[in-house]
Every structure is written in C-alpha cells, then in structure tokens.
Amino acid sequence: MTDTLLVLNAGSSSIKFAVYPAHEDGAALCAGQISGIGTAPVLRMKVAQGDGQSEALRSFGQIAPDEGHPGLLARLLVWLEGGLEGHRLVAAGHRVVHGGRDFADPVRITPDVLARLDKLVPLAPHHQPDNLAGIRAIADARPDLPQIACFDTAFHRKQPRLAQIFALPRALTDEGILRYGFHGLSYEYIASVLPRYAGARADGRFIVAHLGHGASLCAMHHRQSIDTTMGFTALDGLVMGKRPGSLDPGVLLHLLQDKGMSPEDLSHLLHQQSGLLGVSGGLSDDMGELLALDDPKAREAVDLFVYRAIREIGAMISVLGGLDGLVFTAGIGENASSIRARIVAGLHWLGLRLDEKANADHGPRISTPDSQAEIFVIPTDEERIIARHSRAFLHEASRKAQ
Incomplete structure (x- = not known):
C-alpha cells in the first residue's frame, strides 16, 4: 500500500485537487478539478499512466445541481480511495490565501487554528471562506485525516519591515494592518x-x-x-x-x-x-x-x-x-x-x-x-509546493513519534 497526499485549492465554483506520493517529491499521480459547483458539478482529471497522463471526464454519478463542497469532497475522497488502487491517503494539504500575522509557515489544522483563520475572512472575502469550506468538508468526511494549511502570504513574511508597513499610526501597524502580499x-x-x-x-x-x-x-x-x-x-x-x-x-x-x-x-x-x-x-x-x-x-x-x-x-x-x-x-x-x-x-x-x-x-x-x-x-x-510542505509535516511528525 502506497501512502499519498491530497492537495486541495477550494474556490467558490471549483475545487482544484491533486494526489502526490507521501514520501518522495514525485509528480502528481492524478490531478484535476471539480467545476460548476452550485450549478452542474463536473469532475475532470488527469491520471498518470506510465510516462504521461491521460485526461478524462469522470462521472460522480447522480449529483444534485446545487450540491456544495461537503458532498462533493466526500464523493471525491471515496472516488480517490477506491479509484487509485493500492494507494492510501494519509494527509490533506490546503491552499489558504491569508495567514495574517500569526501564520508565517505551514501549520497543522486544529479547531483553534481554524477559528483564527475565520477571523481573517474579511481580508480575503472572495477566497478565504471557500478555502476554509474545503478544510471543514474534509474534516467532516475524514476526521482522522491530518490537514495542513499552506498560506499565500507566508513567502513574504520575512520581507524587510519597511516593505511591510504602511505610513499609518503605529498603533494600527501593531494591530496587524500590514502589507502581507499574496501568490x-x-x-x-x-x-x-x-x-x-x-x-x-x-x-x-x-x-x-x-x-x-x-x-x-x-x-x-x-x-x-x-x-x-x-x-x-x-x-x-x-x-x-x-x-x-x-x-x-x-x-x-x-x-x-x-x-x-x-x-x-x-x-x-x-x-x-x-x-x-x-x-x-x-x-x-x-x-x-x-x-x-x-x-x-x-x-x-x-x-x-x-x-x-x-x-x-x-x-x-x-x-x-x-x-x-x-x-x-x-x-x-x-x-x-x-x-x-x-x-x-x-x-x-x-x-x-x-x-x-x-x-x-x-x-x-x-x-x-x-x-x-x-x-x-x-x-x-x-500544488507541488503544498505537497512538499505536507510531506515535510508528515516526516517531522514521524520523527517526533520515534
């Protein structure tokens, strides 16, 4: 049985996903996206075959047109764990747009972390809620599966201070009104x-x-x-x-x-x-x-x-x-x-x-x-960066457990 990582980038009308080896920095075993969420959900994906990949339109079967993230991600987990024979999901890594001041590195998602990320929704109202919806949907479907949040803001958190601050009263800067950067x-x-x-x-x-x-x-x-x-x-x-x-x-x-x-x-x-x-x-x-x-x-x-x-x-x-x-x-x-x-x-x-x-x-x-x-x-x-961070998390957790 080969351990694998699920990488998710959840948006309002689509969910991009990929599955990677859990213990080596290899290419994705499969990748794709669920599009048309809220209207007519469709799964399109590429599955690795030898040296290349084949693309196919995959069916979930009967889906209600308005089925949302929880149901679709639960279906995706079932499909992946049944369709990728000989593979077992051991963690899920997520793109989260805003990490604010507190999150400058990937982090294991806990109820406390999720609550802190909820407070950042006003700073990324068209991204953060969907990212967190994906996390919650996986937690509902597989509460035992470790989840790791990887942040679009983290790469910029070590910038020089002058690149991060606005010319606002210092008290507002100290509250976290900063130039965080994204992508x-x-x-x-x-x-x-x-x-x-x-x-x-x-x-x-x-x-x-x-x-x-x-x-x-x-x-x-x-x-x-x-x-x-x-x-x-x-x-x-x-x-x-x-x-x-x-x-x-x-x-x-x-x-x-x-x-x-x-x-x-x-x-x-x-x-x-x-x-x-x-x-x-x-x-x-x-x-x-x-x-x-x-x-x-x-x-x-x-x-x-x-x-x-x-x-x-x-x-x-x-x-x-x-x-x-x-x-x-x-x-x-x-x-x-x-x-x-x-x-x-x-x-x-x-x-x-x-x-x-x-x-x-x-x-x-x-x-x-x-x-x-x-x-x-x-x-x-x-997605490959998220997989690397998730893989590093699993390696560190395994090292500490020894």
Whole structure:
C-alpha cells in the first residue's frame, strides 16, 4: 500500500485537487478539478499512466445541481480511495490565501487554528471562506485525516519591515494592518526551480511576474521575497481580471461619502466590477478574449494592464538596485506571448532584449544572448509546493513519534 497526499485549492465554483506520493517529491499521480459547483458539478482529471497522463471526464454519478463542497469532497475522497488502487491517503494539504500575522509557515489544522483563520475572512472575502469550506468538508468526511494549511502570504513574511508597513499610526501597524502580499505559493515554487533555468544567477536580483486573473509582482534576492505589489488584501498592485489594483484611497472616500455607496457596494465594485472587466466596459475579464476583440475599450483595458505592469516592474527594480532576471508565470504570463513582448518592449531602456521566436514558443528562455537581464517563462505549480510542505509535516511528525 502506497501512502499519498491530497492537495486541495477550494474556490467558490471549483475545487482544484491533486494526489502526490507521501514520501518522495514525485509528480502528481492524478490531478484535476471539480467545476460548476452550485450549478452542474463536473469532475475532470488527469491520471498518470506510465510516462504521461491521460485526461478524462469522470462521472460522480447522480449529483444534485446545487450540491456544495461537503458532498462533493466526500464523493471525491471515496472516488480517490477506491479509484487509485493500492494507494492510501494519509494527509490533506490546503491552499489558504491569508495567514495574517500569526501564520508565517505551514501549520497543522486544529479547531483553534481554524477559528483564527475565520477571523481573517474579511481580508480575503472572495477566497478565504471557500478555502476554509474545503478544510471543514474534509474534516467532516475524514476526521482522522491530518490537514495542513499552506498560506499565500507566508513567502513574504520575512520581507524587510519597511516593505511591510504602511505610513499609518503605529498603533494600527501593531494591530496587524500590514502589507502581507499574496501568490506566495507560486513565488515559492518559482524560487525553488529557478536554478534549473538561471544557474548560479538564480540568487541574483529577479522579478517574478505572476500574471493571471489575479496578478502581482515579487522582487526576489537570494530567492527570498524583498517586496511585492499586493498588500493588506489581494486588491492592491497590478490591474487584474476584476480587481483594480492600486487605487487612490481618496477615490474610496469619494464613493462612500459623495456617491452614497455602502461598504457592500464598494466591496462588490472592487472585487467584481473593476480591472479588465471594468475598463473594457464589461466586455470581458479574460485577457485572451480581450486580445481577440477589435474594440477600442478592449484595447484600452489591455493597454492599461501592460502600462501598470511596466510601471510596477520599474519600482521593483529600484528596490532591488538592478535586475538580473525577469520571470513570467501564471495564466497570462505563461500563455500570452504578445503581453510578454509588450512588457519587455517597455523595458527596452534597461537593455532587455526579447527573442521573438522563443517568446512565440513560450520559452523557457525568451531573452537574446545580448540581453542585459535574462527573461524566462516558467510554469508555476502551487500544488507541488503544498505537497512538499505536507510531506515535510508528515516526516517531522514521524520523527517526533520515534
């Protein structure tokens, strides 16, 4: 019987999952997602077969259209434990978006930990509740299964203090109103594999651009986070699919005081109506769709996305005191060659040079030999990082038990 780890990234309408070996850093035995939660749940997954993977649409049987996380995750556990013959789940690792001040490392989930994570829901209202719903669903279905929380904020918690604080009264800073940063699991993965691509230069001054529906930058030195564009919440920084990124706080006061918006209205505006969707006049929040449209509003949304990315990369370079490398990752970063080309063109003054053919082929190295900094496209793998942390937890627990 082979021990395995279940990795979960639970969202409001989908649950991404993967199963990894529990005692070695191997590839996923299977991976997939349950989509259409709340409407028509469907399971799609890839199962490892020899040197490759086969993709298939798997059926749960009869499912009520409105079946939620608890029932679906219970079904998934039954399917995995029955469908992966010769394998036994021994732990579950979860992506949790916000760890606040208290959680700078992965942690075993207990009732006390879960209660403390509940208090952070207002800081990530469109992520944290679903992450915690996944934890509770597994606890209900398998109360004996150890669960480990891995935090998107943790990678940034060792940043210099000046990168973490706002210019607010010290008492508010002491209460925990800080720049936490996000996408940390993605950045941690890129940091872990960067030597494969950049060799000894990997410990130099790198900027990683995690560009997806949610987007941010991370300035790294010695593969540690030095600064990042997201802050107290995941609303700050770059233009995103539906989120505005950096915004003058006076705009928020104006909307509340002069436009009569309620806090709930404002939250909906910032989380669901802004970003690419808002600038495009409601055309789309999807970069691929906007790039395909011949519409001036779509072009302006894309132009603003690129402009803000270039501006923020410039700020990160200043923090680092130079640049040795730039990495593109996540959905847009890995797949939108035209966006990468436009961002690099905006950094031409730095001596960055793009290999057009390599960029069209999506890398991994997309800079020319004479470029002053190396440029890479590296697919991220947050699930593998969660599996590593969960595996380390099991190893440590076993060591202590001996």
